[in-house]
Amino acid sequence: MKIQALLIHQAFVTGNEPGGTRHFELSRRLVANGHRFTVVTSDVGYQSGRRLVSGSRFVTRSEEEGVSILRIRTFASLHKSYLRRVLAYLAFMANAVIVGAREPRPDVVMGTTPPIFQAISAWLLSVIHRRPLLLEVRDLWPEFAIDIGLLRNPILIRLSRWLESFLYARADHILVNSPAYCDYLAGKGVARQKVSLIPNGADLAMFDPAERGAEFRRQHGCEGKFVFTYAGAIGMANDIDQLLKAAAALQIRNDIAILIVGDGKERQRLENMAAELDLKNVVFTGALPKNSMKQVLAASDACIAILKNIPMFTTTYPNKVFDYMAAGRPTLLVIDGVIREVIEAAQGGIFVPPERPDLLAAAMESMADAPEASRQMGWNAREHVLRYFNRDQQARDFEELLCWVAAGAAPKSRASLAAADM
Numbered sequence: 001m002k003i004q005a006l007l008i009h010q011a012f013v014t015g016n017e018p019g020g021t022r023h024f025e026l027s028r029r030l031v032a033n034g035h036r037f038t039v040v041t042s043d044v045g046y047q048s049g050r051r052l053v054s055g056s057r058f059v060t061r062s063e064e065e066g067v068s069i070l071r072i073r074t075f076a077s078l079h080k081s082y083l084r085r086v087l088a089y090l091a092f093m094a095n096a097v098i099v100g101a102r103e104p105r106p107d108v109v110m111g112t113t114p115p116i117f118q119a120i121s122a123w124l125l126s127v128i129h130r131r132p133l134l135l136e137v138r139d140l141w142p143e144f145a146i147d148i149g150l151l152r153n154p155i156l157i158r159l160s161r162w163l164e165s166f167l168y169a170r171a172d173h174i175l176v177n178s179p180a181y182c183d184y185l186a187g188k189g190v191a192r193q194k195v196s197l198i199p200n201g202a203d204l205a206m207f208d209p210a211e212r213g214a215e216f217r218r219q220h221g222c223e224g225k226f227v228f229t230y231a232g233a234i235g236m237a238n239d240i241d242q243l244l245k246a247a248a249a250l251q252i253r254n255d256i257a258i259l260i261v262g263d264g265k266e267r268q269r270l271e272n273m274a275a276e277l278d279l280k281n282v283v284f285t286g287a288l289p290k291n292s293m294k295q296v297l298a299a300s301d302a303c304i305a306i307l308k309n310i311p312m313f314t315t316t317y318p319n320k321v322f323d324y325m326a327a328g329r330p331t332l333l334v335i336d337g338v339i340r341e342v343i344e345a346a347q348g349g350i351f352v353p354p355e356r357p358d359l360l361a362a363a364m365e366s367m368a369d370a371p372e373a374s375r376q377m378g379w380n381a382r383e384h385v386l387r388y389f390n391r392d393q394q395a396r397d398f399e400e401l402l403c404w405v406a407a408g409a410a411p412k413s414r415a416s417l418a419a420a421d422m
Contacts, residue, residue, distance in 0.1 A: 001403050001406075001407070002034050002035055002036075003035050003036070003106075003107040003108060003402060003403060003406045004035070004036040004037075004038070004104070004106045004107050005027075005030070005035065005036070005037050005038070005106055005107065005108050005109075005110055005402055005406075006038050006040070006100060006103060006106035006108070006109050006110065006125065006129075007023065007027070007037065007038070007039045007040070007110045007111075007112070008039075008040050008096050008100060008109070008110070008111050008112070008118050008119075008121045008122040008125065009023060009039060009040070009041055009112050009118065010041060010042045010046070010074075010088075010089070010092045010096075010115065010118050011041070011042070011046035012024065012039050012041035012042075012069070013045075013046070013290065014064050014069070014290075015289065015290045015291040016289050016290075016291060017045055017052065017289050017290065018045065018262065018263065018287035018288055018289055018290065019045070019046060019233075019290065020200075020290075020319040020320075021290045022177075022200060022201075022319065023039070023112070024064075024067065025203050025391050025395070026391070026394065026395050026398045027039065027067045028064075028065040028066060028067055029391075029392070029395035029398075029399075030395065030398070030399055030402070031065065031066035031067055032065075032066065033399060035399070035402075036068070037066075037067050037068065038067075038068040038069075038070065038103060038106070039067060039068070039069050039070065040070045040072065040096045040099050040100050040103075040121075041069060041070070041071055041072070042071060042072055042074045042088070042092055043060060043071040043072060043073050043074065044074055044075065044076050044088070045287075049076060049263070050076060051076050052071065053071055056073065057073065058072065058073050058095075059071065059072055059073070059099055060073075070099055070103075072092060072095045072096065072099055074088050074091050074092050074095070075087060075088040075091065089115045089117045089118070090117060092117070092118060092121075093117040093118060093120055093121050094121075096118060096121040096125075097121050097124050097125060097128075100121065100125040100128075101125060101128050101129075105129045105130075105131065106129060106131055107131060107406035108131055108132050108133075108134055108402055108405050108406040109122050109125050109126040109129060109131055109132070109133050109134070110122065110133075110134045110135075110136060110402075111123060111133060111134070111135050111136065111167075111171075112135075112136040112137075112138055113135070113136070113137060113138065113139070113141055113167070114138065114139050114141040114144075115141070116141050116142070116160070116163060116164065116167070119135060119167050120163075120167070122135070123135075123167060123170055123171075126172075131406075132172035132173070132405050132406060132408060133170065133171050133172050133173075134171070134172065134173050134174075134175060134401070134402065134405045135167060135168070135171035135173070135174050135175070136174075136175040136176070136177075137174060137175070137176050137177075137181055137185070138177055139316070140181060140184055140312055140315060141160075141164070142157065142160035142161060142164060143184075143312050144237070144310075144312050144313070145160075147310040147311060147312045147313075148236055148237055148308060148310060149236075150236070164188075165188060165189075168185065168188060168190050171194075172405060172408075173194060173195075173196065173401075173405045174190065174194055174195045174196070175195075175196050175197075175198060175401065176195060176196070176197055176198075177197075177198065177199050177200045177317055178197075178199060178200070178315055178316055178317040178338060179197055179199070179338060180314070180315035180316075180337065180338045181195075181197075181315060182195055182197060184315065196397075196401055198394050198397050198398055198401070199317050199389060199394070200317040200318070200319050200321075200322050200389070201322050201385065201389035201390060201391050201394050202322040202323050202325065202326035202385050202389060202390075202391060203326070203391040203392075204326050204382070204385065204386060204390060204391070206291075206293070206294055206323075206326065207293075207294055207297060207298075207323070207326045207327040207328070208294065208298065209327060209328025209329075209378065209379065209382055210328075211294070211295075211298035212298060212299070213295050213296070213297075213298030213299025213300070214299075215295070216295045216296060216298070216299035217299045220257075220259060220283050220285065220299075221257070221283070222257040222259070222283075222299065224255070225254075225255050225256060225257040226255055226256050226257070226301045226302070226367070226368035226371065227257050227258075227259060227299060227300050227301050227302075228256070228257070228258045228259070228300070228301070228302050228303070228304055228332065228364060228367075229258075229259040229260075229261060229296060229297065229299075229300035229302075229303050229304065229329075230243060230258070230259070230260050230261065230262070230303070230304040230305075230306065231259075231261040231262060231293065231296060231297070231303065231320055231323070231324075232261075232262050232305075232318075232319075232320045233262055233263075233264045234260070234262050234263060234264035234265070234266050234267040234270065235264040235265050235266055236265070236266060236308070237307055237308055237313070238264070238266070238306060238307060238308075239306050239307060239308045239309070239334070239354065239355070240260065240266065240270050240306070241270070241273070242306060242334065242354070242355060242356075242357045242360060243258070243260070243304060243306060243357075243360070244270065244273055244274055244277065244279065244282065245357035245360075246357040246358075246360040246361040246364060247274075247277075247279050247281055247282050247361075248277045248279060249357065249358065249361040250281060250361050250364060250365070251279070251280065251281060253281070253365065253368070255368065256281060256364065256365075256368050257281055257282075257283065258281055258282045258283070259283050259285060259296070259299075259300070260282065260283070260284045260285070261285045261286075261287075261288055261296055262286075262287055263286055263287035267284065270284075271284055293323060293327075294327075297323065297324065297327035297329055298327070300327075300329050301329070301367070301368075301371065301374060302329060302330045302331070302332055302349075302364075302367050302374055302378075303320075303324035303327075303329045303330070303331055303332065304331070304332045304334065305318055305320055305321045305324070305331055305332070305333050305334065305335055305339070306334035306335065306354070307334070307335045307354070308354070309354035309355045313335060313337065314335070314336050314337025314338065315337060315338060316335070316337070316338070316339060317338060317339055317342070318335065318339060321333070321339055321342070321343070322385060322389050324381070325346065325348055325381035325382060325384060325385045325389075326382060326385045327378075327382070328378040328379055328381065328382040329378045329381070330348060330349045330350070330367065330374050330375075330377035330378045330381060331343055331348060331349035331350075331381065332349060332350055332352065332360070332363055332364065332367065333349050333350065333351045333352065334351075334352050334353075334354050334360060335354070336351070336353070336354065342384070342389075343381075345384065346380050346381050346383075346384030346385075347377060347380045348377050348378070348380045348381025348384055349377055349381065350363050350366075350367065350377075
């Protein structure tokens, strides 16, 4: 069975852009198997806030590795204010319906959240095209926004939770990327058989664990040092303040360097903080495209994943951790919960309790002082991804899931069974 899928995803990322490429990696594999995949997305990079295409056309159509990409013109500089970001979400929500309605009728419409507004677009398009809706839940919105303090107004919280339940009820099937989300949805009254799990993972072919990234090290003044890398968004959820405090405690170590690779609303404030602390051991590189991550992680001896210490973040499977593992690099994990279980099962890193920069600094020193043990943790991590979080297998599960949803049948893939067993 060959199908045509339509994905509505404002923050869709290809290999030429910074950010998570889960959807691109899955969709290009589907296209290689003879399916058709169209994405309606924004012309503004979510992490950088900058335009990805030139000109002033309302819609720019392109194709990358067979995936048809329609970029809608929307507000740039998303990180200037939350109001501007919300306006960009709302504008994209409306325009995505207009653009998607003009596309040939797909076999299945896929929406992804957050932001939740684009999931509304996907639901409307499933109604317009009279086709099933596959709703992907990547983060537990609005609960994350409430826990982190972004959403405080009681009326808006009630409306947000109503909208969340509305979309869960109208989706023909729901896809999640973390096993903890299955329990969350069950608590919301969603039947287990309506949920499939395809976890975040990695494309092992993108990384060579034997590479050492000599040129990238030279460019950033890290030659001869043990390099720790944080790669990802720099926003409120990412507790980079704690990393900078740990870096301050490590100033006496001339053999340790810390790279912060990414962009976001908090970047300028954190760069100012690093300057105030006179941190000579920290380098902010800015956002780099995903296809540069091979060199970035090759230049790293260990990698850092960190989030604020809020209960809901214990449910997440951060994309970056699986890239670290696929690159054969150990993870210094400052996130408790289900991702800790992955790292500990793999013996692929060290867990540090959140909000303890003293313990974070001590863990960094211990890894730098035992480079052979760190390398072994990295090899363990890559082997674990190969066995359990391999993008090739996930693409096969995704293909099977889409075909079942398009046919209006109950999915019976490994992904669905995994969700049912949670």
